[in-house]
Amino acid sequence: MNVAVIYARYSSDNQREESIEAQIRAIKEYAKRNNTNIYKIYADEARSATTDNRPEFLKMIKDSELGLFDMVIVHKLDRFSRNRYDIAFYKKQLKKNGVRLVSVLENLDDSPESIILESVLEGMAEYYSANLAREIMKGLKETALQCKHTGGKPPLGYDVAEDKTYIINKKEAQTVKIIFEIYSNGFGYNKIIDKLNNEGYKTKTGKNFGKNSIHDILKNEKYRGIYAFNRTARKENSKRNHRKSKPSSEIIRIEGGIPRIIDDNIWNKVRKRMDSNKNATNRAKETYLLSGLVYCGK
Incomplete structure (x- = not known):
């Protein structure tokens, strides 16, 4: 009798996808019809199949080395992955460990015809993900061009109205003004943090508050009335690099697109000081005769 594990995945991007429970139920029925024992269930909720950053998926691949099961059953191949490279790579890993991948809805064997069919299914799954991402971005850009909220928490100092436009939260805006005021007067992050935390902000x-939250607030152009969208660089190792920006040609940036909290005078003082501090980090650690007086001409 075959011994199998179940792998199920549900992505919150598409509410039409079968739930984890529905996938598991269909797989158990398949296993019963095919005289197969289910050893374990691995399931990732709200995880995209375009990446292998799925804890249960990776644990399943690792466990396949133990020789405890000889089959991985999925409801559809796109539950395993929607990335053709990942499908090929992890199927090879499973095969090396004596484990084969089986789909309930796609009856694939080792025949040449099945190889072609599987390639078509994998390509369709990857196309679906890429096309979905493109359509989602198209909708987000249209929303952004109207200077409306595109998701997530709004920055400190703002709320989102029913029509998705930004409105000022007066209580939070006062906190933002305190942060800019103290920093523009020459005090550091520690001074700001102590004041805010001691007074209950x-x-x-x-x-x-911590240093990272203060830094992000001081750099946020929204506070001077500039709406920006699509600034953050693409994911690296499945994580967004919030310190790295995309080229300006890809960023939607609209002056006056959001209610202003900080005036230009304070904003410019803060920017000048932040730029000065950034340049200071590149100076020599040792103290020399002309330290702070001589700079590189380039």
Whole structure:
């Protein structure tokens, strides 16, 4: 009798996809019809199949080395992955460990015809993901051109109205003004943090302030009335690099697109000081005769 594990995945991007429970139920029925014992269930909820950053998926691949099962059953191949490279790579890993991948809805064997069919199914799954991402981005860009909220938590100092436009949260805006005022007067992050935390001010998520939250606030152009969208660089190793920006040609940036909290005078003082501090980090650690007086001409 074959021994199998179940792998199920549900992505929150598409509410039409079968739930984890529905996938598992269909797989168990398949296993029963094919005289197969289910050893374990691996399931990733709200995880995209375009990446292998799925804890249960990776655990299943690792466990395949133990020789405890000889089959992985999925409801459809796109539950396993929608990336053709990942499908080929991890199927090879499973095969090396004596484990084969089986789909309930796609009856694939080792025949030449099945190889072609599987390639078509994998290509269609990858196309579906790429096309879905493109359509989602198209909708987000249209929303952004109207200077409306595109998702996630708004920055400290703002709320989102029913029509998705930004409105000022007066209480939070006062916190933002304090941060800019103290920094523009020459005090550092520690001074700002001590004042805010000692007087009970909180971040947007209700936590105490730290250096990262202060830094992000001081750099946020929204506070001077500039709406920006699509600034953050693409994911690296499945994580967004919030310190790295895309080329300006890809960014939607609209002056006056959002209510202003900080005036240009304070904003410019803060920017000048932040730029000065950034340049200072590149100076020599040792103290020399002309330290701070001689600079590179380029």
